[in-house]
Amino acid sequence: MSSSTSLSLSPSIEANQTLATLMRSMHRIAPLSLADSSWDNVGLLLEAPFPRSASSDKSGRASDIGKGVHLCIDLTTSVLSEVLQHPHISTILCYHPIIFRGLKTLTLSDPQQATLLRCAAEGISVYCPHTSLDAARGGINDWLAEGCKSSPSEAFSAAPAPCQKSKATSIPEGHEGAGMGRHFSLAEPVELITLVQRLKKHLGLEHVQVATPAGKESPMVQSIAVCAGSGGSVLAGDESDCWLTGEMSHHELLAATAAGRSVILTNHSNTERGYLSAVLKPRLEELAGGDLQVSVSEVDRDPLRVV
Template identity: 25%
Template sequence: MFAKGQAVIQYMEKLAPKHLAVPDDRIGLQLGSLQKDIQNVLIALDVNDEVVEEAIRVKADLIIAHHAIIFRPLKHLQTDNPMGKLYEKLIKHDIAVYISHTNLDITEGGMNDWMAEAIGIQAGIPLNEEHTEQLLKLVVFVPKSHHKQVLNAVLDAGAGAIGNYSHCSFNTEGDGTFLPGKGTNPFIGQAGKIETVEEMRIETIVPHGIRSKIVQAMIKAHPYEEVAYDLYPLDLKGRTFGLGRVGRLEQPLSLVDLVEVVKQNLDVKHVRVVGDLTRTIRKAAVLGGSGSRYVSPAMYKGADVIVTGDIDYHTAQDALMAGMAIIDAGHNVEKIMKAKVAEWMREQLHSGRYETEVHVSEINTEPFQFL
């Protein structure tokens, strides 16, 4: 059995929830339909003509990419210009395109964690905080006979996370009363007669971003026709998410030695470097994509170097004067996501017993040549 398009995307959004994306980021389904069976998925960094030809060769029904193919609202769709031809080819071959961008950068176990791990950063924290989880308290009342069923449903859906602990809850016994009205079909009792039932009160923490998923799981597992529950905000901070990572290296390295680690582990042949190559690097920052705006936050958090891409001339000059090292490995180092996302997706599809195949794009979309 092949996975439906929406099922594939649910797996992707489990890895990189959409609510983590920065405002106005162009993410989600950008072209095509998910209302179909997906026999083949292609994971790519960018979507250009070569990647689309590759998708056609592998018979992909869906491309999951990091960089958007539609950046601004379209005023027209002309098929005699390069982007119009690209859209036309995708539509003619019924290939949908889904984008996971800053949400994949920010999520725990996503782009910036992969890059941090590759260069040896330990226990990295966000370089620039973008999103702090709002926490809610869920209270639900359930008959004792179905207590474990409902409790497991909400906890397995993601409720009950406190720091590095999961499946946290508090459960108390009590008596619930209700009077089924006319036309009801109560699970316990009968219409027109007041009923007293031994019930359990379940209390747990719910992250705001997945509240709907948790409530749906709770209602599905609950035996009552009308579920009695409360969901209210807490004056507590949940997890903090952000772009980039900063932390100590596994072992101190000279800047020149760290350059070699970056080149080898992020698969780049050339980098641009700012700073004294002999200096010792103990704490490093990393940020996939364009990093000029994040050099100062990296300095503020005590990093000796930032590994990123697309550093402009004046930012490099300012960093040099401030004693901050930079390794500009280019924007294309984000290609690390291709194999990582494919590995994740294969595991999820396998667990769902789907036959959908996942392919890693072999196209090098680096636009620059180094001579």
């Protein structure tokens, strides 16, 4: 069965047209079955009991209230404040799960819990795709791989393939070959510094961190492995010339360079954020056919910065 037709939604979600449209669109882009459910928490994490809708517009005129979907990596208090300035937004898609472990309370004294309570009170639902979007074909890791090329038209000499195959018991149609991370080879070897320059442009960054084998400041690179976020466990054992991820531990870096590999680190969410504007927003707009108004947060950013 096609992944675009196999999603069953509850009556309350069906009644919320924006949320239902978003979930069906995301089911085509990144089915939740692709997520690593052994530790991740994905999907609809907060369903607003009284969602924002056109009926919320007291003017009586035709309204787009409720049609808005706001994209971010992390649902911080700053992102929520941004959302609350726009009454048409009824759904937030935050890549990282705002509920990761079980909550024993819901109080206003905790910033995370206060954010959830405020969303519910304001009629805003929250959906999180996380590792389903990592594993999916055309997802974040494929976008990272594209940024390693000299131009969009350049071909890979070895096409991107998962570093780890998906653990899903059934792979949805159209997502054959899904999995965590990607390894691939460029058409021609390049100096590491050239690869760094390409990635800084692709990710919109002024600075990245680089680790290289002893005595090699800018080694030649052709085979590359990428993993959005924290890639130490996914990339471990991969024999590519260079690894790209957001963050790794000190000892993982030492092991990689001792094995002759170069490593490029960008900070965790910097491997993920650019995908929202470059790929996810236009894809959602295409699939929704005008039923969604998609925006991307302007205040969402990695918590670490270089000073």
